[in-house]
Amino acid sequence: MLRALLLELAKSSRLRRWITSNSATRRMASRFVPGEELAPAIEAVRASNRAGMSASLDHLGENVVTRDDAERARASYTEALERIAADGVDANVSLKLTHLGLDLGEDFCAEQLRIVVGRAGELANFVRVDMEGSAYTERTLRMVHQARAESAAVGTVIQAYLYRSEEDIRALLGIGCRIRLVKGAYKEPSRIAFRSKKDVDANFIKLMKILLPSGIYHALATHDPKMIEAAIRFAVEQNITKDKFEFQMLYGIRTDLQQQLVRQGYRVRVYIPFGKDWFPYFMRRLAERPANLIFFAKNFFRGSAPPAQ
Numbered sequence: 001m002l003r004a005l006l007l008e009l010a011k012s013s014r015l016r017r018w019i020t021s022n023s024a025t026r027r028m029a030s031r032f033v034p035g036e037e038l039a040p041a042i043e044a045v046r047a048s049n050r051a052g053m054s055a056s057l058d059h060l061g062e063n064v065v066t067r068d069d070a071e072r073a074r075a076s077y078t079e080a081l082e083r084i085a086a087d088g089v090d091a092n093v094s095l096k097l098t099h100l101g102l103d104l105g106e107d108f109c110a111e112q113l114r115i116v117v118g119r120a121g122e123l124a125n126f127v128r129v130d131m132e133g134s135a136y137t138e139r140t141l142r143m144v145h146q147a148r149a150e151s152a153a154v155g156t157v158i159q160a161y162l163y164r165s166e167e168d169i170r171a172l173l174g175i176g177c178r179i180r181l182v183k184g185a186y187k188e189p190s191r192i193a194f195r196s197k198k199d200v201d202a203n204f205i206k207l208m209k210i211l212l213p214s215g216i217y218h219a220l221a222t223h224d225p226k227m228i229e230a231a232i233r234f235a236v237e238q239n240i241t242k243d244k245f246e247f248q249m250l251y252g253i254r255t256d257l258q259q260q261l262v263r264q265g266y267r268v269r270v271y272i273p274f275g276k277d278w279f280p281y282f283m284r285r286l287a288e289r290p291a292n293l294i295f296f297a298k299n300f301f302r303g304s305a306p307p308a309q
C-alpha cells in the first residue's frame, strides 16, 4: 500500500516542486545522489574505485518532452563517457530511453541511443539501458535488440517481477546481450507482474539460474542478502568463477554489503546517479524501504545527516 502510494506520488509535479526546493529534503536526497553535476559524481566514482568497485553513472532524468531536452541528455552521456576515459576511472553509463526522448518517437530516440552507444564503442566502454515502467518494456527491448545488432557496447535490464521476463531473457541471450537482473522498481498490476516479495524473489532466483551459466557477462543488481547468497551458492555449484559476473548496488545503499562482497573477491559495481532531476529516483528509493520514509519524516525538520547503511 505504502509502496504503491509513494510510487504514485513520484508522478506529482506539485510534490516534486516542494521536495526539490526544500533544503532539508535535498540533504536527505544526497544520501542516494552524490551531486547535481558530473564532477561530484566522478568523485563518487573515484571513491568507489578506491574501495575496489567499479561504477555506472546515471544522469538522472526521464520522460523529457522536447527534442532539445533529449539531445541535451544525449550530450550529457557522451560527455560522461569522455570524462570517464579522460580521467581513467572505472565506470560505464546507465540511461533511460525516456530521457533520450522515447516519448517523442522511437526513431528519434533510436538515433540518440545510436550516438551514445557509438561513442561508448569508440571509447571501449559500455551503455546499460535501464528498464522503466511496463508501458515502455516492449519499445525498450525492441530498441535494445536494434542497438545490439549494431554494437556490443550496449546491454539492458530485466525485471524479475514481470511474468514476461523469462521469455525476454531468452531472446536477449540469443543475441548475446548483457543483462542486469533486478527485482523491478515500478508500480505494476497483477495482470502482468508478481506482487508478493516471495514470488518476485523466486523468479529472481529462477532467472539468475538462466543467466549465470549463459557464458555472457551479466549483472545481478540487488541489496537482498538472500538473492546474493543464492547466486553465490549456485555459481559455486556450477563452477562459475567470480570474474564471470558482477553484483551491482545503488550508491548509498548497503555499503557494508558492497564491501563484504569485495572482500570475498566478487566484482561489485555501484550505480551512481547525478543531476537535478532526482525526485522520481528519490521517491522510488523511499518506496523500496519503509524505514527510509520513517527516517525521512523524522529528520525532515531536524536536518540531521542520514545513517550509514
Ligand SMILES: Cc1cc2nc3c(=O)[nH]c(=O)nc-3n(C[C@H](O)[C@H](O)[C@H](O)COP(=O)(O)OP(=O)(O)OC[C@H]3O[C@@H](n4cnc5c(N)ncnc54)[C@H](O)[C@@H]3O)c2cc1C
Binding pocket: 129, 130, 131, 132, 157, 159, 182, 183, 184, 185, 186, 197, 221, 222, 223, 224, 225, 248, 249, 250, 253, 254, 270, 271, 284, 285, 286, 288, 289, 292, 309
Ligand atoms: C544497480 C541497480 C540498478 C537498478 N536498475 C533498475 C532498472 O533499470 N529498472 C528497475 O525497475 N529497477 C532497477 N533497480 C531497482 C530494483 O528493481 C529494486 O527496486 C531495488 O534494487 C530494491 O530491490 P532489492 O533487490 O534490493 O531487494 P528488496 O527485497 O527490495 O530489499 C532487500 C533489502 O535490501 C535493502 N534495501 C533495498 N532497497 C533499499 C533502499 N532503497 N534503501 C535502503 N535499503 C534498501 C534492505 O535491507 C532490504 O531489506 C536497480 C537496482 C540496482 C541495485
